Amino acid sequence: MRKPFLILLPLLMLGLAACDQPAPPPEPIRPVRVTTVSPQAYEGRSTYTGEVRARYETNLAFRIGGKIVSRYVEIGSEVKKGALLARLDPEDTRLAIENARAQLNAAQADHNQAQTDLARYRKLFETKVISQAEIDRRTTVADSAQARLESARSQLRVMQNQQGYTELQADADGVITSISVEAGQVVAAGQTVMRLARPEEKEVVFSVAENRLDELRQASSIRLALWSQPEQSYAGVVREIAPGADPVTRTYAVKVTVQSPPPTMRLGMTSSVTILRRGDERMVALPLSALYQEQVAGQAGGQPSQIRPAVWIYDAATETVNLRPVQVSAYVEKYVLINDGLKHGEKVVTAGVHKLIPNQKVRLLPETAEAKL
Numbered sequence: 001m002r003k004p005f006l007i008l009l010p011l012l013m014l015g016l017a018a019c020d021q022p023a024p025p026p027e028p029i030r031p032v033r034v035t036t037v038s039p040q041a042y043e044g045r046s047t048y049t050g051e052v053r054a055r056y057e058t059n060l061a062f063r064i065g066g067k068i069v070s071r072y073v074e075i076g077s078e079v080k081k082g083a084l085l086a087r088l089d090p091e092d093t094r095l096a097i098e099n100a101r102a103q104l105n106a107a108q109a110d111h112n113q114a115q116t117d118l119a120r121y122r123k124l125f126e127t128k129v130i131s132q133a134e135i136d137r138r139t140t141v142a143d144s145a146q147a148r149l150e151s152a153r154s155q156l157r158v159m160q161n162q163q164g165y166t167e168l169q170a171d172a173d174g175v176i177t178s179i180s181v182e183a184g185q186v187v188a189a190g191q192t193v194m195r196l197a198r199p200e201e202k203e204v205v206f207s208v209a210e211n212r213l214d215e216l217r218q219a220s221s222i223r224l225a226l227w228s229q230p231e232q233s234y235a236g237v238v239r240e241i242a243p244g245a246d247p248v249t250r251t252y253a254v255k256v257t258v259q260s261p262p263p264t265m266r267l268g269m270t271s272s273v274t275i276l277r278r279g280d281e282r283m284v285a286l287p288l289s290a291l292y293q294e295q296v297a298g299q300a301g302g303q304p305s306q307i308r309p310a311v312w313i314y315d316a317a318t319e320t321v322n323l324r325p326v327q328v329s330a331y332v333e334k335y336v337l338i339n340d341g342l343k344h345g346e347k348v349v350t351a352g353v354h355k356l357i358p359n360q361k362v363r364l365l366p367e368t369a370e371a372k373l
Contacts, residue, residue, distance in 0.1 A: 029361050029362060029363045030352070030355065030356070030360065030361075030362050030363070031362065031363045031364070031365050032312075032314070032321070032349045032351065032352055032356070032362045032363070032364065032365065033349070033350050033351040033352070033364075033365045033366070033367070034314050034347040034348060034349050034350060034364055034365075034367055035286065035287075035290070035347070035348055035350050035367050036345060036346070036347055036348075036367060037284050037342045037343060037344055037345060037346045037347070037348060038284070038344060038345075039282040039283060039284050039342075039344060040282060040283065040284075040285065041278060041282055044215070044276070044277040044278075044330070044332065045274055045275060045276050045277070045332070046212065046215055046274070046275045047272055047273065047274050047275075048206045048207075048208065048272070048273045048275070049206060049270060049271075049272060049273070050204040050205050050206030050256070050270075050271050050272075050273050051204065051205055051206070051268065051269070051270060051271070052202055052203075052204055052226075052258075052265055052266065052267055052268060052269040052270075052271055053197070053202070053203055053204070053205050053267060053268075054174070054175075054177075054197035054198055054199050054201070054202060054203075054267055055198075055201040055202065055203050055239075055255075055257065056197070056198040056201065057177065057195055057196070057197045057198070058171065058172070058174075058195065058196045058197075058198070059192040059194075059195055060085065060168060060170075060171075060192070060193060060194040060195065060196055061168075061187075061189075061190050061191055061192050061193055062086075062088060062165060062166075062168055062187060062189060062190075062191070062193065063162075063165040063189060063190070064088070064093070064162050064165045064166070064189050065186070065187060065188045065189045065191075066088035066089055066092065066166065066186070066187065067088060067089045067184065067185070067186045067187075068086055068087070068088060068089075068181055068182070068183050068184065068185050068186075068187060068193075069087055069088065069089050069183060069184075070086060070087040070183060071085070071086045071179070071181070071182065071183050072084055072085055072086065072087075073085050073086075073176050073179070073194070074176070074179070075176055075177065075178060075179055076175065076176065076177075077175070077176045078174075078175050079170045079173070079174060079175070079176065079196070080170065080173050081170055081171065081172050081173050082169050082170060083169060083170045084167055084168070084169055085168045085169060085170060085176075085194060086167075086168040086181070086193065086194070087166060087167050087168070088165075088166040088167075088168075088187075089166070090163060090166045093159065093162050093163040093165075093166055094163065096159045096162065097156070097159040097160060097163060099159075100152070100155045100156040100158075100159040101156055103152045103155065103156075104149075104152035104153055104155075104156050106152075107145070107148045107149040107151070107152035107153075108149055108152075110145045110148060110149075111142075111145040111146055111148070111149040113145070114138075114141050114142040114144075114145035114146075115142055115145075117138055117141070117142070118138045118139060118141075118142045121134060121135055121138045122135065168193065168194070170196060171196075172196070172198050173198065173200075174196045174197050174198040174199060175196070175197050175199055175267060176194055176195070176196060176197075177195045177196070177197045177267065178194065178195040179193070179194050180192060180193055180194070181193040181194075197267055199267060201257065202257075202258045202261045202265060202267070203239060203255045203256055203257045203258060204224055204236065204255070204256045204258060204271045204273055205253060205254070205255050205256075206253075206254055206256075206273055207246070207249060207251035207252065207253055207254070208241075208251060208252050208254050209250075209251055209252075210245065210250070210251070210252065213241065213252060215275050215277060216238055216241065216254060216275060218277050219238070219275045219276060219277055220276050220277055220278040221235070221276045222235070222236040222237065222238065222256055222273065222274070222275055222276070223235065223236065223273075223274045223276065224236045224256065224258055224271050224272070224273055224274075225271065225272050225274070226264070226265060226269055226270070226271050227269070227270045227271065227272065228264075228269065229264065230272070232262075233274075234258055234259065234260065234261065234262070234265075235258075235259045235260075236256040236257060236258055236259065236273065237256065237257050237259065238254065238255075238256055238257075239255045239256065239257045240254070240255040241253075241254050241255075242254070256273060283329055283337045283338060283339045284337070284338040284339075284342050285332070285335045285336070285337055285338075286311065286335065286336050286338060286348060286350065287334065287335060287336075287350050288331070288334055288335065288336055289350055289351055289353065290311055290312075290336070290348055290349060290350040290351075290353060291309055291310075291311065291328075291336050291353075292309070292310045292311060292312060292323065292353045292354065293307045293308075293309065293310075294307065294308050294309070294310040294323055294325065295307050296308055308325050309325065309326055309327075309328050309336075310323045310324055310325045310326060311323070311324060311326055311338075311341075311342070311348045311349070311353075312324075312348065312349035312353050312356055313346055313347070313348060313349075314346075314347040314348070314349060314362065314364070316347070318359075318361075319361050319362065319363075320359050320360060320361055320362065321349055321356055321358075321359075321360055321362050322358050322359060323358060324341060324342075325341060326338045326340065326341030326342060327339055327340035327341055347364075347367075349362075
């Protein structure tokens, strides 16, 4: 009779020891940071990087061929209209002028002789010594001499003009942006030797992918900011969108005219281009840290489970949080745009969402700043 009691005695002692242990402390209330839902009119934005260029750039070239004997400017030189940029060897044009002047003198002499002969033959015709046919022949000779004289005069003027073409001058105020020749080089007529940019009107050139072209057409405004002065922005207007894509990058070149460019905006500077698009739809912008991926069990029939976006909603009455699925419209920089699932004035947890459970009591920390669309 004593053996069963000996067996039960250790169990009774363990039970009494368990009763003496204190109850586990309650789980501490987790602090969370929230933001208040406030739908706003959506203003999408896209940012690109472009280069400041002059709207008007002219390729300069000599109108005749020859050997360059002097170059008077460098890349970056600011020039005024009429400034001398480069000069060709003038020896060939000088000889051509002398030849044209000699041709003119010969044509003048032939013209004078033809006029003298014509006057003498007209007197003979009056005395009936020669026939009308002879007068007609002499008149034709005089007319031919007159035409050759006019041709020689024109040729001399052409040669004199070409002598002026040995000097390359700026046709407008501007900046030399490129030079492709050096002194001693022989160039052909029309070969580009320099490029002149006229800085009175500036534009920013950048590339856009084909699936983003509609953003430009729907832009409500365009803002430009230099990398050297990011705190200041300037208004821009799309002037041109390339009709065809670049064969290598498959992007389209876009030119945006800068309205009222500052004096500090120089050619070749890097500028950021921000395309703003304001829509009628109202959305809620939340930090990316507020988004939670909720796993939803699959339906009957062996369908796999799915993951859908959700956020934790704070209930002020019970001081608890619960999940709510939302519809994500887009991701913009460090924010997520929600277009369905939230109401104005609700509080959404923005930090620590992966450590929460449904109906968990929480303690609020100061709210995060509201995101601006």
